[in-house]
Amino acid sequence: MPRTRPLIAVTSSEMRDPPPHLRKPQSDPARREMALGMPYLEALERSGALPVVVPPLQEEALDDLLDAVDGLLLSGGPDIDPAAYGEPPHPCLGPTEPRLDAFELELAQAADRRGTPLLAICRGAQLLNVARGGTLIQHLPDTVGTRIAHRQRDAADALTHAVELDPHSRLADVLGWTEGRVNSFHHQAVDALGHGLHVTARAPDGVIEAFEAPDRPFLLAVQWHAEYLVGWPQHAPLFEAFVDACRAPHDAWLPA
Numbered sequence: 001m002p003r004t005r006p007l008i009a010v011t012s013s014e015m016r017d018p019p020p021h022l023r024k025p026q027s028d029p030a031r032r033e034m035a036l037g038m039p040y041l042e043a044l045e046r047s048g049a050l051p052v053v054v055p056p057l058q059e060e061a062l063d064d065l066l067d068a069v070d071g072l073l074l075s076g077g078p079d080i081d082p083a084a085y086g087e088p089p090h091p092c093l094g095p096t097e098p099r100l101d102a103f104e105l106e107l108a109q110a111a112d113r114r115g116t117p118l119l120a121i122c123r124g125a126q127l128l129n130v131a132r133g134g135t136l137i138q139h140l141p142d143t144v145g146t147r148i149a150h151r152q153r154d155a156a157d158a159l160t161h162a163v164e165l166d167p168h169s170r171l172a173d174v175l176g177w178t179e180g181r182v183n184s185f186h187h188q189a190v191d192a193l194g195h196g197l198h199v200t201a202r203a204p205d206g207v208i209e210a211f212e213a214p215d216r217p218f219l220l221a222v223q224w225h226a227e228y229l230v231g232w233p234q235h236a237p238l239f240e241a242f243v244d245a246c247r248a249p250h251d252a253w254l255p256a
Contacts, residue, residue: 005050006070006246011107012036012053013077013100013123039156039227040075040121046230047239049246056103062110071117071218071246074108074124076225079188082138085130090138092187105131117218117245119238122186125221129211132194137207140187144205150184156228160184163209163224169200170212171220174241180234182209182224189223218245 014035018027036053044051049071057065066072081096082089084105108131111118120128126136137143140150152160159181165172172178190208193199201210201222213219222238229235 003050005048006243007068008044008049008051008071008073008243008246009054009065009069010036010040010044010051010073011075011104011124012055013075013097013104013127015097015100036075037227039225040073043227043230043239044073044243047236047243049243054107056100057107059106062107065107066111066114066116069116070250071119071242072107072111073242074104074118074120074127074221075227076122076124076185078123079138080123080127080130080136082136085135087135087138090142092139092142094187101127112213112216112219115216117242117248118216118220119218119242120221121227122223122225125211125223126188126190128219128221129190129194129197132197132213134190134194134197135192137189137191140189140207144207148184148203148205148207150186150189150203150207152184154183156183156185156225157231158183159229159232162204163201164204165201165210166199169198169210170214170218171200171210171222171238174220174237175234176237177234182222182235183228184223185225186223217248218242 012034015032016035041051079094081098081101148161163182165178167178197211199211209223211221226238
């Protein structure tokens with residue numbers, strides 16, 4: 001029987017070592033593990049999709065992967081290695097995973113070329129910008145100060161700072177508002193915008209909070225952690241619109 005729910009690939013760009021205090025005699029041997037917050041998967045399922053977590057693959061596997069799925073979600077995670085956009089590391093750079101960066105950049109570029117519906121969140125938005133030739137601010141306090149707490153201490157689903165959306169953007173059309181509030185868990189952000197991208201939201205301090213690609217059927221990126229906000233009526237439409245876009249016939253994705 002044909003699927004009624006679109007299959008959406010979700011990247012996981014964080015690697016962890018099992019904490020020693022959690023090791024038990026019955027545990028498997030210690031090894032590096034991939035980590036991904038459940039809210040991404042729960043938000044997709046709640047919006048009508050089947051999520052599948054994607055490990056780092058060899059480049060020759062990308063076409064088969066993208067043939068099999070109906071959309072791609074680039075998730076949040078650690079800082080991107082600044083070598084990916086030709087800059088030296090900042091002293092406040094956090095841990096990076098260059099191997100995963102390289103895989104996710106190739107995956108994002110391959111999906112972008114196909115016109116595969118693509119939603120990028122936080123680190124995923126930064127990675128998508130780099131995939132299109134853009135650069136990043138490596139440590140926001142050096143550039144915009146600390147008037148706005150871009151790394152909030154409130155609960156993950158708390159709306160802590162304002163954003164203003166471009167009223168002519170697809171994002172504003174999807175969400176149904178142009179002035180609102182979002183959560184915030186980042187110390188990096190878009191600097192030079194990637195090729196063909198259009199800024200669709202900014203914070204009051206000027207930080208780019210969202211962008212999209214007008215030449216693609218659905219390519220939206222938000223700096224806030226939208227997966228925690230699907231319980232808010234003003235934010236739920238983002239995942240719903242993404243899943244709806246993933247239901248479209250594959251031949252509708254191809255760029256004109």
